[in-house]
Amino acid sequence: MNENNNCPICDYSNSEFFVSSKVQMQNNDSIFSFHKCLNCDSIYLYDPPKEQDLSHFYDENYLPYSSDNIWGKYTNLVKKWQLMLDKRRINFLLDLNKKFDKETRILDFGCGHPSFLYELEKKTGWKCFGYDFSNNGWIKHKNTFDKINLYSGDFNEIEFKNKFNIITMWHSLEHHFNPKQLLKRLHDISLEESLLIIEVPNFNSLSRKIQKENWAGFHTPRHSVIYSPKSIELLLENSGWKVERILNYGTLDAYIFWWLGEIEKKNISKNEIKSLEKYFSHFLLFKVLYFPIFLFEKYFSFGLMTIICSKK
Ligand SMILES: [Zn+2]
Structure with missing residues (x-):
């Protein structure tokens, strides 16, 4: 936890106010502030929730943990979209053209509901490992994921027998309040030729400039740092990683990400988060x-x- 409000990237203590934003994706009126570090220009959450209070922002009234039924008659379509996303991520890894085989060990850090690992194992036979701080994403579907090695709890306490060839973090790094320590630990448990793949919101993006405090990249107050290409490169370089390439896009559909910001603007998440069905026609119309x-x-x-990284 960042109790002294120093910059999580460079540890500098001086910052200035950047923007305030209400709690997103949840029925909660609290407001949080983001500050800009006066040394490295990183944007980070100032006065973050205390560790013991953080779980309130991940309760059952938090959109991603709500049941699939909030999408009503569109539930099957949403499930299909998730499968397409998993497949895009698999193709992204295969297109890296590295010599992966059945002995390849992959860790998906922040795996949530591990459908990506399930599809990956089915397609490639790689040895798949997933970690998330909570086991909510798989506890009710244990048999489905019997070929995946899943871990939850304190990450520093987990002992892995062998090191990993590849580590993925799809929208996970930005949730961590001590990213430098986490990246060093990931460095320790990976092989010399390992790759680290990170997908995060981009502070230097069009949707952030247009949607301002409603932008889904803030995900207030669950995102600790709002990374730009410059700040994430600084963080990675200081944690033993070398940035190979930064791409302007993710595997997640940028339109969906933009639409989540529109939901915040309309305050739907506050009033009617339990039923998004009626907004889905709006979603589809603007998608077209x-x-x-x-x-x-x-x-x-x-x-x-x-961001595609290798070890330094
Ligand atoms: Zn800084």
């Missing part, structure tokens, strides 16, 4: 209307970025 704009996603960042 905006489709041509999002074709340019690879040329400048709409909201996300992906």
Whole structure:
């Protein structure tokens, strides 16, 4: 936890107010502030919730933990989209053209409901490991995931017998309040030729500039740092990793990410988070209307970025 409010990237103590934002994706009126570090320009959550209070922001009234039924008649469509996302992530790894085989060991850090690892194991036969601070994502589906090695609890206490060839963090790093310590630990448990793949919201993006405090990248107060290409490179370099490439986009559909910010703007998350079904037609209509704009996603960042790293 960042109790002294120093910059989580460079540990500098001086900062200035940047923006305030209400709690997102939850029925909660609290307001939090983000500050800008006066040394490295990183944007980070000032006065974050205390560790013992953090669980309130991940309770059953938090959108991703709500049941699938909030999508009503669109539930099956949402499930199909999740499968497409898992497959995009698998193809992303296979397109890296590294010599992976059945002995390849992958750790998905922050795996949540581990459908990505399930699909990956089915397609490649790799040895798949998943970690999340809570086992909520798989505890009710244990038999489905019997080929995946799943861990929860204190990450520093877990002993892995062998090191990993590849570590993925899909929208996970930004939830951690001590990212430097975490990245050093991931460095310790990976092999010399290992790859680390990180997908996070991009502070230097169009949707952040347009949607301001409603931008889904703040995810207030669950995101500790709002990374830019510059700040994430600084963090990685200081944690033993070398940035190979930064892509302007993620595997997550940038339109969905933008739409989540629109939900915040309309205050839907506050009033009617339990039933998003009626907003789905709005979602689909604008998906079609905006489709041509999002074709340019690879040329400048709409909201996300992906970082490919190797060990220094
Ligand atoms: Zn700093």
